[in-house]
Amino acid sequence: MTKRVAIFISGSGSNMVALVKSMHSVQFALPTLVLSNKRNACGLIKARNLQIPTVCVEAKKVAGCDLKFEEAIQKELENYKIDIICLAGFMRVLSARFVDSWQGKILNIHPSLLPKYKGLNTHERVLEKHEELTGCTVHEVTRELDCGRILGQATVPIFPDDSVESIKSRVLEKEHILYPKTLEQFCLGRSGLIIM
Numbered sequence: 001m002t003k004r005v006a007i008f009i010s011g012s013g014s015n016m017v018a019l020v021k022s023m024h025s026v027q028f029a030l031p032t033l034v035l036s037n038k039r040n041a042c043g044l045i046k047a048r049n050l051q052i053p054t055v056c057v058e059a060k061k062v063a064g065c066d067l068k069f070e071e072a073i074q075k076e077l078e079n080y081k082i083d084i085i086c087l088a089g090f091m092r093v094l095s096a097r098f099v100d101s102w103q104g105k106i107l108n109i110h111p112s113l114l115p116k117y118k119g120l121n122t123h124e125r126v127l128e129k130h131e132e133l134t135g136c137t138v139h140e141v142t143r144e145l146d147c148g149r150i151l152g153q154a155t156v157p158i159f160p161d162d163s164v165e166s167i168k169s170r171v172l173e174k175e176h177i178l179y180p181k182t183l184e185q186f187c188l189g190r191s192g193l194i195i196m
């Protein structure tokens with residue numbers, strides 16, 4: 001059965017574009033909705049250009065748990081009969097209640113080789129630690145931040161003259177391949193770990 005996929009963004013939406021394009025002309029998934037928590041997210045324009053319905057739900061509270069915000073999101077997800085949520089640069093932590101109710105149906109992409117470097121500013125920390133490798137991880141979303149089951153991982157080298165920006169763009173390039181591949185396997189119910 002075709003899975004109806006919602007993609008949550010907050011910013012540029014480059015992973016969203018890669019995901020949407022990967023679902024063109026396949027049977028297993030349909031890019032159904034792009035949801036942003038930021039009205040000015042560039043990704044919203046990109047989604048509209050790709051003819052994907054968009055919705056913006058902004059939180060009232062700057063941080064912490066905002067149940068009204070999540071209720072509004074939930075309503076949209078029901079409206080569009082969503083089966084799977086892909087977080088793609090969505091800069092808001094979802095509550096345990098929300099995550100539990102979507103258990104096994106939310107994926108996230110994180111710009112590090114989890115379980116290393118959970119949280120923000122991964123590339124800065126990788127550089128500070130003089131790592132030789134970094135990469136990105138697609139994982140299931142659970143209550144604990146960046147801790148869910150790992151579904152796919154791609155590695156990139158770090159070179160002596162690298163900056164945060166150069167690492168970021170090298171990792172992002174891999175994200176755009178890894179996320180669609182992992183989503184495909186996930187939709188098809190294949191449980192193997194993807195390593196690139």
Ligand code: GRF
Pocket residue numbers: 009010011012013014015016043088089090109110111136172175
């Ligand atoms: C990516 O690096 C992703 O790993 C992280 O946020 C960034 C989103 O980039 N979660 P984009 O909005 O997909 O371009």
